[in-house]
Amino acid sequence: xxxxxxxxxxxxxxxxxxxxxxxxxxxxxxxxxxxxxxxxxxxxxxxxxxxxxxxxxxxxxxxxxxxxxxxxxxxxxxxxxxxxxxxxxxxxxxxxxxxxxxxxxxxxxxxxxxxxxxxxxxxxxxxxxxxxxxxxxxxxxxxxxxxxxxxxxxxxxxxxxxxxxxxxxxxxxxxxxxxxxxxxxxxxxxxxxxxxxxxxxxxxxxxxxxxxxxxxxxxxxxxxxxxxxxxxxxxxxxxxxxxxxxxxxxxxxxxxxxxxxxxxxxxxxxxxxxxxxxxxxxxxxxxxxxxxxx
Numbered sequence: 298x299x300x301x302x303x304x305x306x307x308x309x310x311x312x313x314x315x316x317x318x319x320x321x322x323x324x325x326x327x328x329x330x331x332x333x334x335x336x337x338x339x340x341x342x343x344x345x346x347x348x349x350x351x352x353x354x355x356x357x358x359x360x361x362x363x364x365x366x367x368x369x370x371x372x373x374x375x376x377x378x379x380x381x382x383x384x385x386x387x388x389x390x391x392x393x394x395x396x397x398x399x400x401x402x403x404x405x406x407x408x409x410x411x412x413x414x415x416x417x418x419x420x421x422x423x424x425x426x427x428x429x430x431x432x433x434x435x436x437x438x439x440x441x442x443x444x445x446x447x448x449x450x451x452x453x454x455x456x457x458x459x460x461x462x463x464x465x466x467x468x469x470x471x472x473x474x475x476x477x478x479x480x481x482x483x484x485x486x487x488x489x490x491x492x493x494x495x496x497x498x499x500x501x502x503x504x505x506x507x508x509x510x511x512x513x514x515x516x517x518x519x520x521x522x523x524x525x526x527x528x529x530x531x532x533x534x535x536x537x538x539x540x541x542x543x544x545x546x547x548x549x550x551x552x553x554x555x556x557x558x559x560x561x562x563x564x565x566x567x568x569x570x571x572x573x574x575x576x577x578x579x580x581x582x583x584x585x586x587x588x589x590x591x
Contacts, residue, residue, distance in 0.1 A: 322448030331450040353453040361569040364527035395457025416445040438497040458570040474588035476581040
């Protein structure tokens with residue numbers, strides 16, 4: 298009995314978490330608190346905490362691309378760690394950056410606040426973000442929509458692939474006449490951004506309208522199916538990694554054979570964001586935006 302009490306005492310007295318670990322909270326008490334919590338989660342590199350601050354109605358649009366990103370990057374790291382560099386690997390480009398985009402912001406400064414109604418607020422902020430390609434930080438002017446659901450506040454902005462979709466990238470809209478719902482202005486001799494930011498992201502339609510459309514799109518049966526497949530991909534990938542840790546695969550070839558089937562699932566999921574394009578284009582045209590031929 299004494300031993301049990303001592304063990305419970307040791308658990309109660311365990312060291313506190315590192316200072317950069319954030320609490321997992323589903324939403325926040327206010328719009329401002331949600332924005333502050335998102336920055337804290339991003340700074341900590343905590344994608345779970347960041348995702349819990351994203352509007353639950355939007356999460357189904359992010360999860361398929363996040364599953365691909367985890368599979369592609371984590372499996373590459375694991376293969377290299379287990380069996381060394383692959384002499385046949387010639388490099389490549391990965392376009393699924395939704396997860397990384399969730400944890401990119403380092404700090405924000407609020408520039409504007411616009412009340413849509415009693416349950417929606419738009420913040421325009423100046424961000425400091427980690428550059429994807431260089432060892433430096435960049436500054437962006439961008440907007441967040443805060444949404445109240447029940448008594449909790451959540452955030453929306455297009456993360457990762459959704460950004461490519463709304464700016465009219467041919468990778469996602471797959472047309473020679475894309476519709477641009479978001480303009481990205483680079484600070485140069487022809488355009489001066491607020492606060493001398495490197496980039497200013499300007500919505501051509503109110504962000505709350507884009508949010509409403511994407512919430513409706515996220516409820517489609519195809520998106521539900523993609524999320525179920527994303528969950529299966531993640532579970533199978535985790536299972537393969539665990540089996541590799543216990544020594545089930547003796548070489549890179551055996552590990553590759555185990556992963557080949559889920560690569561087919563990743564290929565299927567890679568079309569999820571692009572599948573939103575036809576509806577988004579029609580939505581944009583309905584609100585007066587015209588296609589811009591490449």
